Amino acid sequence: MAVSFPFGPRFKAVVGFSVSLVITIFGLLLVTFIIGRVVPIDPVLAIVGERATQAQIEATRVALGLDKPLVEQFFIYVFNAFQGDLGASIRTGEPVIEAVARHFPATLELATLATIIGVIAGVPAGVLAATRPGSIADHIVRLVGLMGYSMPVFWLGLIGLLVFYGHLGWVGGPGRLDAVYDMMYDFEVPQRSGMILIDTALAGRWDMFSNAISHIILPAGLLGYVSMAYISRMTRSFMMNELSQEYITTARVKGMPEWRVVWVHAMKNVAVPLITVVALSYAYLLEGSVLTETIFAWPGLGSYITDALMVADMPAVLGGTVVVGLAFVALNMVSDLLYRLVDPRAR
Amino acid sequence: MTLLSVKDLRVTFDTEAGVVEAVRGVSFSLGRERLGIVGESGSGKTMTGRSVLRLIRPPGRIAAESMVFDGQDLMRASEREMRALRGKRIAMVMQDPKYSLNPVMQIGAQLMEGLRQRDRVGRAEAKKAAIAALEAVQIRDPERVMGAYPHELSGGMGQRVMIAMMLIPNPDLLIADEPTSALDVTVQAEVLSILDGLVRDRGMGLIFISHDLRLVARFCDRVLVMYKGRIVEELAARDLLSANHPYTRGLLDCLPRIGGSRGPLPGLDRTADWAQG
Amino acid sequence: MIEVCNLSVTFQAKGREVRAVEDVSLSVAKGESFGLVGESGSGKSTILRAICGLAPVTAGEISIGGQKVPTPRGRAFAARVQMVFQDPYASIHPRHTIDRTLSEPLALHGIGDTDARVMQALADVGLPTGFRFRYPHQLSGGQRQRVAIARALMLEPEVLLLDEPTSALDASVQAETLNLLSRLRETRGLTFLMVSHDLAVIDHMCDRVLVMQIGRSVEEMSRDDLAAARMQTAYARSLFDASADRMLG
Amino acid sequence: MAGTMAWLRDQNPQSRMQARLGQWYLGWLRLRRNPLAMIGLAIIAVLLVVAAFAPWLAPYDPVAQNLRGRLLPPGTEGHLLGTDDFGRDILTRILYGSRITLYIVALVAVTAPVVGLVIGTVAGYFGGWVDEVLMRITDIFLAFPRLILALALVAVLGPGIENAVLAIALTAWPPYARVARAETLTVRNSDYIAAVRLQGAGAARIIWGHVVPMCLPSVVIRVTLDMAGVILTAAGLGFLGLGAQPPLPEWGLMISAGRKYLFEQWWVATMPGLAIFVVSLGFNLLGDGLRDVLDPRSAGK
Amino acid sequence: AETPADTLVIADAIDDIVSLDPGEAYEFSGLDVVNNTYDGLIELDPMKVGELVPGLAESWAVDEAGTTFTFKMKAGVTFSSGNPVTAEDAAFSLQRAVKLNKSPAFILNQFGWTAENVDQMVTAEGDTLTLKTDQAYAPTFLYNCLTSGVASIVDKATVMANEVDGDMGNAWLHNNSAGTGAYVLKSFKPNEGYLLEARSGYWRGDAKLKNVFMRHIPEAATQRLLLEKGDIDIARELTPTDIEGMAGNADVKVQQDVGGQVFYLSFNQKNEAYKNEKFLDAMRWAIDYQGMADTFLKGAMVVHQAYLPKGYLGALEDNPYSLDIEKAKALIAESGITSPKVVMDVRNSSDRMEMAQSIQNTFGQAGIEVELNIGEGAEQLKRYRARQHDATLQSWGPDYPDPHTNASAFSMNADNADDAQTGGLAWRNAYDPGPLHQMTADAVMERDGAKRAAMYAEIQQTHRTTSPFVLMFQIGYQTGMRAGVENFFTGGATDSAAYWAITK
């Protein structure tokens, strides 16, 4: 007998999902809070500096609310966080949320482009390798992939910068734009997304757009290579697995051409686990590949957090971390939804 | 007239443990009739069937003196020519419907794929053909099944969908690999009568693979009995139940029967001469 | 020996309720062999699993040897009742040697003398002792099923639940396995509760049969009634008719 | 020799030991056919040898400075790979550094996967709220940027190589937990688990004896593949002053110290970079090969 | 790519900027901005090092008692808003800085000014500004302090128009400027950069370049690449290696200056061993000052063995110590300390770690075992302030261009008790300077400039041979710039960078 419940199991799933999301966010805040308190770096000292008197130190401690009981501090922290207030940076006094809002689009832009490159290059490479296991092409794809896995990325970045920018002059240098455009960007382009490629395209500033491309292409290509390494290798193994399934033979029995067998029949199945893989690699790029950002003077979230880390600017570190964590959770959510979409068995 | 003639077919697998010979020199020919292939599990029935479509996956290799289908030597046909034959003229009902249907494609799409992709048939027309085919194999609610995914079907339904899918293009030769093993006994009879009708009315050739000797005896015209990749006996189906070959006999006798004796069932004697080599 | 009273089993699968078994009763005497037949999905396996505590019992009672079974079943139950599963490829741990698989129950129940018992068990099911340290993938389906039977017998139970023990096997191997089971039952005085969809197999092995259809029991009959086609319900008859070619000869 | 092989290949082993060794031998045969994996294995073997015999192989003292002979290019008399900014022989430091790398890798490899396995199998086996709680924790840890979590842990425990390793291990376990859980979910409803449960086995015994062996191959594969990341993370911590402390010849530390010389004295950062690259590649190649050997899916029937 | 002809593009690490409000700015990068957007009453002339020149005040005088100073404002100077500069603005600016009480406020507080009394101590009347001090300090002390950023004059009307919650325009000045400087602040993004735009009507004459665009680029190698490609005009964070590497490139040049920071090694005298003069002396002879300065610190550090940096009143020029392992060993033997061991706190920055490793090496040769305790800056500062360190490698930057800034830190300690919490460097190392304390206190009151200089010289001579401080280096600035760039002033030891004279 079917129970007629107006929302049905899907509603239940959504509720369960939201609950676990809230728990994850809460946990994220709790852990960052704990980290902020157990780190033996005194935020007060970091703010007032070397010359401060004891009285100034005490005054600041009270101003920051650090004299209150821990539990109370935590609830204030959570309360503020849910209102979008992650505190102010110790170094710059800037509200962390504003700094993150400035840095995150840069990271997002880089990570997105890198992931696109990784998928566009990685999926066909993986498929190629899987359809000809043991061939030269397979070995090349595997080796190139494994090298991408093993390469110290920042080293490759420095070399790339030296060669493609320093010697050959094919690409723009560090930074998101040439200085000329960088100055103009703030004043002449409405900043809708914070992502230069999108904003300049929307504003029809193609000169600036192409300049931005010349700057992003090298770091994105580099990160794209790493992501390609991961994606191609996973694609290869998923694809090989699918190609050994019986339904592939069925498709061939029906006389389907090989491209259709691989790219439609097998690919639809490969797409299911691949979504998770791509989301994961995207998430890791969003965490910020710190060293790449540093080398390319890319004002992303990864370098923001690391710089803050270096000077023990804990509110900035933790605020940035919470945002990265949220991005991670959000991505997970999206990949989960996509997963349900492509896999009828998961619905 | 002969539709298919196979001479000295061999299928080998290069594995870690050495070369496995799955089919070792099988020869047979087939007219527009029902040819049964029986034998215990692993005797090479499926491999023989698949070889006709040249669909043995590496590390498997096919070798044959000749394999002529309707005047065309399949061993010498290009991959392109083979593709033109597959599905359209030679079709095969795969053994295990659970794994033989694409899990993330709707049944309808899989049914219509051949028509739409190869024959460039319009959507509406293809759908009509697909529904008709489903009805032909006794599926009650074809509209619903068209929109379903394989995991939503029972094993028997899957098997019927498989049969419907292969019959849509009206092939000249159908290789049916245990097409009724998952079917309820009642549906089984229906499906068999459909296949029977196709052979009789349209002159289709049918290779019927099964390990159920009694079923084959009732349904087929001729039978090949396989053991370890070889044909040990070829005989008319009506003679099967009275076969004399000890292997065939053994296969028959080891089945229990309703109302039979409850003493120990006779087993196969694998030490005999025929079992060697 | 086995008493099942008004058993119902309901699964919760993705928010839907699947009533796998509804209100089924059966009783098996000591030393008897009882069969369960029915089409696929009729709930045969579920009844066996419910007895073993592997399926959620929503209503009804199960007792073994006059005592109600405890939940969780516990060791004492394990020593009295064992089960042989349908698929020999899935029921043996792929990364354990046969020796490990067979000695595990001994270790669990603190029974010593492992070596001798394992060797004896292999001999009992007709496997060469050289197989002792093989891995399952080095065995054929029939050999695996023998191992599974040997494992079930390690604890010397009184009751053996057999879930289609031969449906994954070849006809000739099926014969060997059925012979083995019959022999063991005789020598050890076991009580069998056996599931199959093959009436001929049931007829060969069992004294009484319960016919099932979509989770309900349809008809219970003796072996003689079956052989003589004296069935009351249409469903049982249709099953019998479809299996009629089993009698051809 | 031939006798040993036959003994290993025996279809009917006489003892547990022989059976196990036979399994290993078969795996080895399969691995041996994969040239890339063999290269990886060779690299790791060389790493082990170098680490063991560093004092005998290295021409100099790894920490002794010589400011007069600093930044000498590779191939200079007596300095095959050149010297660094303190005039220390880079080859010597790389050779000694292999010990630290190996130490880090070994420590992480024995801690993180164990934690991950336990959490993943327990979550997967019990399901329900246990699963929910453990997986939420895993998610939370997974959502953290690794370096920051490691920093926090080191900040609590104090800097130093052991603590850095511990920090890496504690941040590295969530992926293993996920892998193990996924594997457990596919296994837990199998008949062979039902069979042991039926024999009266408790949860701990089932998880440890029956579930874990099934998860082990996937986890082992992941571990070898993750080692490159571990080496790089350790280097990152060293750079932040939280890992190995100068003047230890830790490769990551060497790179970060040599970074500013990259354009002129490229070898200072490049040589340890290459060392990391080669060793990571070795682990990756081996891991990839092991996947083919161990992965139950590709191993076939 | 070429930078625009009217724009100067600079690369630097500017993540230290906390605020661009002159009342709050206290870090090097922030003070650079303040120096170009504001002026003080008295200025340091980049062209004439060490000389005090009139800024917004035309002239000044001090009364007999030495406690009342009067400043006559220059006429005709305007703020970037167009408002004329008045004595009222000047008084407001100083009062504001004291009342804001941000980090640099103590520079003004030294003269006895507090939030309560500053309205009486600092007064304006007509074109005259009057400052009263609580004691008769050396006038040079006040004048020097008035050249610092915190004493910059802000546009009272504009600032107060942008006041929020009684912050006297503090929040607004984070991202805006309201001064008389050659440039106005167009935009500022922390950790990314800022843009300055030249104004017309600057009292010193308009800036030569229309825009100054600062990009935050912390990585030295990256800066160098950008510079060599012409994507920036000036690179301020180059390492000695980069400088060496650019030597062959005719498109770029390097300008060498010294800055105000000094680097020192200090020992906590709560450890009795560090009261042993022989042992301390041994360590002074066990450091390879010149070796470091010639190799990995080349150009980045200049050997300097006293606490007042070159460019300051009373700075010492000579460097008596050098590496002498034998001497060091002999001194240790004399000291009677056996198997000495030093635990040295070092910040995790690469130059400091390199210094530390070199010291570790040479100390080792002399028989002193060194254990490095490397950590994050704030964490180490906490230990240092709590007198928990054993030894520490530190740097000290002067707060204002007067010798008292360093002298008070290194050679004054009124109370050496643990709970005194004076925070001075001498106190942190539990160092009782003895008579040096009073000598330093006297020097800041000495009204004769030449005499004052001599006093500081004497104090430092004693300090460097008796204290637990080993002064090693003064920082050097190596600025890389395109060949066409002229007249860039880094500000040296006493001042901040000046952009307005630059041409390219």
Ligand SMILES: Nc1ncnc2c1ncn2[C@@H]1O[C@H](COP(=O)(O)OP(=O)(O)OP(=O)(O)O)[C@@H](O)[C@H]1O
């Ligand atoms: N990929 C493979 N590698 C090695 N041997 C193989 C492979 N595939 C099939 N074989 C072997 O080929 C032989 C014939 O297999 P086939 O599938 O044709 O048997 P079958 O008669 O169809 O059996 P069943 O009734 O079980 O379907 C078997 O012995 C099998 O071991």
Ligand SMILES: Nc1ncnc2c1ncn2[C@@H]1O[C@H](COP(=O)(O)OP(=O)(O)OP(=O)(O)O)[C@@H](O)[C@H]1O
């Ligand atoms: N774990 C489960 N969750 C949900 N439904 C289940 C579960 N196990 C069994 N069922 C359902 O219960 C019903 C009875 O299943 P059961 O396995 O007992 O059938 P059976 O008679 O043994 O069939 P077969 O002959 O195919 O083995 C089926 O409809 C099945 O889909």
Ligand SMILES: [Mg+2]
């Ligand atoms: Mg088959």
Ligand SMILES: [Mg+2]
């Ligand atoms: Mg069943």
